[in-house]
Amino acid sequence: MKNFPRSEDSLSISRDLMQDFNTRAVISLLYNGEPMPRTKIASKTGLAPATISNITSRLMSSGLIVEAGVGKSTGGRKPTLLDINEKFGYVMAVKIEARRVITGLYDLRTNKIAGGVTQLEPEPVVETVLEVIKSDYETYLKKGDILGVGVGVSGLISDEGAIIYTPILEWSNVSLADDLLSGKRVPVVVDNDVNALTLAEGWLGAGRSYDDFLCITVGEGIGAGLMIDGALHRGALGGAGEIGHITLDPNGPVCRCGENGCLEALASDYFLRNEIEKLNLKPATIDHLADLAKKNEASATEVFRKMGRNLGLGIKNLVNTLNPEAVLLGGERLSEANYFMPEMKQEVLNHSFPEEARELKIVRTELGKEGWLIGAALLSIRNFLNLPLHHKVKNPAPRQGIGKKTT
Numbered sequence: 066m067k068n069f070p071r072s073e074d075s076l077s078i079s080r081d082l083m084q085d086f087n088t089r090a091v092i093s094l095l096y097n098g099e100p101m102p103r104t105k106i107a108s109k110t111g112l113a114p115a116t117i118s119n120i121t122s123r124l125m126s127s128g129l130i131v132e133a134g135v136g137k138s139t140g141g142r143k144p145t146l147l148d149i150n151e152k153f154g155y156v157m158a159v160k161i162e163a164r165r166v167i168t169g170l171y172d173l174r175t176n177k178i179a180g181g182v183t184q185l186e187p188e189p190v191v192e193t194v195l196e197v198i199k200s201d202y203e204t205y206l207k208k209g210d211i212l213g214v215g216v217g218v219s220g221l222i223s224d225e226g227a228i229i230y231t232p233i234l235e236w237s238n239v240s241l242a243d244d245l246l247s248g249k250r251v252p253v254v255v256d257n258d259v260n261a262l263t264l265a266e267g268w269l270g271a272g273r274s275y276d277d278f279l280c281i282t283v284g285e286g287i288g289a290g291l292m293i294d295g296a297l298h299r300g301a302l303g304g305a306g307e308i309g310h311i312t313l314d315p316n317g318p319v320c321r322c323g324e325n326g327c328l329e330a331l332a333s334d335y336f337l338r339n340e341i342e343k344l345n346l347k348p349a350t351i352d353h354l355a356d357l358a359k360k361n362e363a364s365a366t367e368v369f370r371k372m373g374r375n376l377g378l379g380i381k382n383l384v385n386t387l388n389p390e391a392v393l394l395g396g397e398r399l400s401e402a403n404y405f406m407p408e409m410k411q412e413v414l415n416h417s418f419p420e421e422a423r424e425l426k427i428v429r430t431e432l433g434k435e436g437w438l439i440g441a442a443l444l445s446i447r448n449f450l451n452l453p454l455h456h457k458v459k460n461p462a463p464r465q466g467i468g469k470k471t472t
């Protein structure tokens with residue numbers, strides 16, 4: 066295995082700087098907010114102007130922050146605005162699926178620089194997937210420094226980024242982050258793919274004004290990301306939100322997992338394919354079923370309506386348990402949401418407390434398919450900048466102990 070080469074100079078300088086708590090406060094403010102003058106950075110962080118001047122000049126010489134135009138004058142000369150240099154370096158984002166590996170190169174503001182998709186043979190082994198990622202990494206490296214790699218994959222992922230189990234690939238106990246690192250020169254962050262999507266929607270998409278929301282993905286499987294009080298809830302083994310196999314009907318159809326009446330057996334692509342078989346559709350594809358639903362063909366619309374009711378039933382259990390402000394719908398079947406979302410909404414609202422139902426927003430995710438990769442990129446970016454993933458938009462806790470004024 067090859068090590069990931071990287072130029073060390075400017076990157077290591079800024080990494081040392083970021084170990085400084087005050088420096089991190091400045092970076093956090095600029096990354097999460099608008100470009101601003103030094104005076105505003107001082108007032109927002111509570112740090113002395115001299116401290117800010119010191120920190121910003123160090124960050125500017127490392128290249129991590131840059132001047133970004135001038136602000137409004139408050140009497141004197143117009144102040145220079147500072148911002149994070151989005152082109153300081155890139156991160157590589159990876160989504161591992163059952164049959165393909167999708168990668169992308171992003172700048173620090175998640176603007177996409179490049180991307181690629183590699184199809185895999187069925188049941189790929191770990192080494193094959195690692196080789197694909199490394200090969201894309203080498204290609205992206207030609208475009209500039211890569212500060213880190215973020216990976217999203219379905220399944221149980223430990224806090225350290227090891228894959229405990231992934232049902233789509235049937236891998237167990239794979240230390241992907243360590244194997245990808247091999248030379249320990251570029252940080253690799255691995256998380257559950259739905260968690261990555263939930264983060265992306267929370268920071269940049271439909272969840273950005275909520276502290277408490279669920280991000281439900283519907284496609285080959287059904288998953289949920291749980292943003293609770295501004296933080297992603299992972300559970301003891303990173304398995305929180307694996308809702309596909311909650312039992313909706315003990316006498317229901319057999320699921321892929323062997324149990325009866327799981328949510329996935331009643332509302333995922335697996336369900337749609339079973340219904341397509343019953344209808345004897347030719348061609349037997351979900352696209353064809355959707356075409357028929359578009360033409361208002363009764364048996365096809367009823368399949369989607371049934372899917373919506375079942376999905377709604379599963380979601381209302383989560384809503385009653387967690388009382389979120391919003392439910393975001395995402396995943397591959399979002400493209401057919403017109404046909405099942407009304408029934409899904411109705412089912413959730415019918416079975417929730419009226420007060421809860423009145424307040425609850427049920428909306429579509431906004432970042433589309435790209436959201437998965439943007440989430441993986443954000444994992445890596447925030448790791449590099451040493452910023453928390455925590456996403457609290459309302460009543461954020463007061464800043465504590467950032468530092469005292471020195472003048």
Ligand SMILES: [Zn+2]
Nearest residue numbers: 310320322327
């Ligand atoms: Zn199941």
